[in-house]
Amino acid sequence: MSTILFNEIIFGPVHSRRLGTSLGVNLLPRFGKWCSFDCLYCECGFNKDGKEDNRLPTVDEVKVALESTLRDYTKNTGKIDTITFSGNGEPTMHPDFAEIIDFALEMRAKYCPEAKVSVLSNASQIHKPAVAAALLRTDNPILKIDSAIEETTQIIDRPQFLYSMKSLKKNLEPFRNKFVLQTMFLRGEFEGKAIDNTTETEVNEWRKLVTDIEPREIMVYTIDRETPAANLQKVSVEEMEKITAPLKELGYRISISG
Ligand code: SF4
Secondary structure (H helix, E strand, O other): OOOOOOOOOEEEEEEEEOOOOEEEEEEOOOOEEOOOOOOOOOOOOOOOOOOOOOOOOOOOHHHHHHHHHHHHHHHHHHOOOOOEEOOEOOOOOOOOHHHHHHHHHHHHHHOOOOOOOEEOOOOOOOOHOOOOOOOHHEEEEEEEEOOOOOHHHHOOOOOOOOOHHHHHHHHHHHHHHOEEEEEOOEEEEEEEEEOOOOOHHHHHHHHHHHHHHHEEEEEEEOOOOOOOOOOOEOHHHHHHHHHHHHHHHHHEEEEEEE
């Protein structure tokens, strides 16, 4: 499979289906992956395949790279819709995540006040008050939950820690109406186990979870590129429309990327 690693601290801007012109910030190793999950569909590959580089960028390196890119880009090239923390793993695992977010907010105000600051996160660190507070200072804390059923999360996302939906729900309370829920729908097979988070039971539980945790917005999507696990399949836009329709009727803002 092809693995996509972002070999710089700042990458792009890239055109994102969901975020527009997005300048990426990678707080993870530049030539390796570091994540608290090990999702079957991760574009960065499996964790075990990305261990050669485990050096995180320092706060100063991030600050210099971000400010110089924003200054040059906004002066010479054009408009940025969002500064997006994503990259080669889970950005909130960086020990100085909160300080870096504050710097990004400062740079946004200085160079591109119309841009949003977004973080793509798997929500595994939101039990840490400093991480939760920093995420809540951004415009778009985009938090991934692929299933309301713990066993399914274990199969698809393979958390590398003691994962508990009960704790996650509790930790999400301060995020009520303030975060963007992101869910990947897919099906297939891995190591002899069937994978499908679109069954009736899965979808019913997922809808219940949504009305329980109340995201401000929902992004659902499916596989777009080659995945580290072979045998995974896309879910069609029509199916995702059906899955999300009752929530739309309840007034949730939902975007679907096929
Ligand atoms: S949470 Fe994101 S970075 Fe981590 S393994 Fe899953 S897809 Fe990859």
